[in-house]
Amino acid sequence: MAYRIIGKTLPRVEGYGKVTGQTKYAADLPFEGLLWAKVLRASMAHARIVKIDTSKAKALKGVHAVLTGADVKDIFVGTRVKDQPVLAYDKVRMGGDAVAAVAADSEAIAEEAIGLIDVEYEALPYVDDPVEALKPSAPLIHEDRGKYRNAAKLPEGMSGHNLQSYVQWKNGDVDAGFAKAARIFEHTFRTPLSHHGYLEPCACTVQVHADGRVEVWPSNKGPWGLREQMSEDFGVAQEKIKIHIVHVGGDFGAKASLIDVPIAYYLSKAAGGKPVKLVFDYSEELLAGGHRHPSVITLKTGVAADGTLTAVKGDIYFSGGAYGSQKANPQATVLGGRRLASMYRCPAIDVRTFCAYTNQVPCTQTRTPGSPQVVFAFESQMEIIAKEMGIEALDLRRKNILRDGDANPMGEKWSHILMGEVLERIVKTSGWKKGGAKKNRGWGMALYDRGTPEGKASSALILEADGKVNILTGVPDVGPGYYTVSQQMVCETLGLPPEKVGVVFKDTDSLPFDPGTGGSKQTNTSGHAVNLSAHEVREKLIALAARELGCRPDEIKQQGGKLTAPNKKSTTTEKMIVLAVKENGGPVFHLSNFVPKDMPKVTGFAAQVAEVEVDPTTGGVTVLNLTTAHDTGTVLNHLTLTGQIEGGIVTGFGFALMEENPLVDGKIATLTLGESKLPCIADVPPLKTVLVESPTGPTPFGGKAIAENPNVPTAAAISNAIADACGVRLFELPLSAEKIYWAMKGKI
DSSP states (O other): OSSTTTTTTTOOTTHHHHTTTOOOBBBGGTTTTTTEEEEOOOOOEEEEEEEEEEEHHHSTTEEEEEEEEGTTTTOOOOOOOOOEESSSSSOSTTTTOOEEEEHHHHHHHHHHHHHHEHHHHHHHHOOOOHHTSSSSOOOOOOGGGGGBBOOOOOOOTOTTTEEEOOEEEEEEESSHHHHHSSEEEEEEEEOEEEEEOSSSEEEEEEETOOOOOOOEESSSSSSHHEEEEHHHHOOGGGGGEEEEBBBOSSOOOTTTTTTTTTHHHHHOOOOOOOOOEEEOHHHHHHHSSEEEEEEEEEEEEEETTTTTTEEEEEEEEEEEOOOOOOOOOOTOOGGHHHHHGTTOOSSSSSEEEEEOOOSSSBBBOOOSSHHHHHHHHHHHHHHHHHHHHTTHHHHHHHHBBOTTTOOOTTBBBSOOOOHHHHHHHHHHHTTTTTTOOTTTTTEEEEEEEEEOOOOOOEEEEETTTTTTTTEOOOOOSSSSSEEEHHHHHHHHHOOOOGGGGGEEEEETTSSSSSSOOOOOOOOHHHHHHHHHHHHHHHHHHHHHHHHHHSGGGGGGGEEETEEEEEEEEEEEEEHHHHEEEEEEEEOEEEEEEEESSSSSOOEEEEEEEEEEETTOOOOOTEEEEEEOOOOOEEEEHHHHHHHHHHHHHHHHHHHHHHHOOOOTEEEEOOOOOTTOOOOOTTTTTEEEEEEOOOOOSGGGGGGGSSSSGGGGHHHHHHHHHHHHHOOOOOOOOOOOOHHHHHTTTOOO
């Protein structure tokens, strides 16, 4: 179907403010009477707090409040499970745990005050490996996990020793599947602790008014969720809490929880209701901000003689860190295991996911939570299977991928399965192994699929006297370009040019609900609410035009912004907007609430191919080309879509080759971005993108999710290419030159 605005490469609505420096983030906002907060963080991974002396800090001129765990005892916070104290008061469970906090007239005074607080610790044994943490001999991190609200339920008879959560997904008869197998393959893979790498550190300002009202200006992607969390954790009615929507300078999953808000909230209360601003520096981010879960993944896969998968069993151990407080899903676990082998036919599967408490920084959802880890493991194993069974890796995938009518391993059936089309397009575009084998060069492939999450949302259109329409949204801008896509949907429906449609945002009082951005769901939630508003407003404008043109509404024909009656008279939607505002005596506010019903059961497929060269003298890897193919549905905006794809690939590239925040003596060793390596433009290889478009998605106009898909297959594709280039297989990320060198030398 041909569209006027949908599918065009419109520039970002918020782009001008960002490139000119006019956009304000949480740390930029000015407040009268502002106090600055700083936090004293634990220097030990696991220790009893013997004594805290805050007398010198309290005596410092300019200090308005000093808090320790004793001042906020027995107050536990969290997105789902409430297991993190506002300030540690009996013991610290990680290096970087918040022990004390101050609010002062300036950042410098607050920093000085923190340095005047003396803490005496008694060291305790620590554990930072998820498999070791679950052994009865490991030091116990939480003495009574059952006391925490919303703690994940464990199966009867299962030990809760350092177990943060446990989930099992299964379908079919796994034992029968393995009995049918000609070969059974079993391997273990590991992935590291790593930070999200967003530009803007966590920041917020909180003001607790004398009448009990609370206002928050946070770097947070889910304002309504934050309000709900604060209400639950602090015992304040939701109607007394106002979360102001603020631009977010990068997220990738981490900025959905309270993080720094509880400390600023209690400091504001202690300081007589003054606004308190807390801004992390990047060392604090790396020390205490949310990270990606490290993993240990053991896979057992049965394969028939012809290469057909017969059964898959996975035991996945995630290191959840000292607290589960930052995880947003209802099971308080990591959901990547749910999609193990999901793009293949397999009659039986059994996946157990263990998330362990460990003495490290808390982990949270990170751009497709758990899937990059799981896909690295399974797609690496697929290449191992192909090599050992003498089957070309591409042919093994062709034999096993889902086709229309197939159920995935969990027994789910989707319509419009395009995995085959995606696979063949990437083979053609990448030039898969053309030219034959070349010394020290190799090719690797990996696949992935992901559905488009759905949910309820609200949105409003505000019709203005000048014929302009403003979209009132509850979505904080975190970078994907949602404002632009929502503008395009309204332009398409009402026939208005982009300059006549703006986007505004306010606070949690302005709309009933918004789910917040994240999970690749925004266009399928808030986007549906915007689209519903646009269609409802169009019907009202057509009715108004019919009255003016002397015909029935069903006789009006719309072509772009022109509305024509059978008598050849015509008007425009813009003129009808002006008339509607005039008759209303001011701007027209039209609210729409969207609740999903009978959404299409579809998923989006992705494939990636990497071509690499390995230096045999150093183990250094050069990624020569990276090709990515995606089943996108209808593309609403090519500019924002390709931006999401390229950004996602860079995320996956870093996960594959360099990103790691290792623990030394229980503490993170990389506390600056100079030490914590992230990909830069010099690292990024040439990228080719293939779009397999079909109007089969669940979002308005038939689009599918894209934001998270591209980062998932990258590590596996590069790892497989390295194995093809130099003949060694690495089972642990990142794929560093040192590991490759010693593997080639036969040392590991």
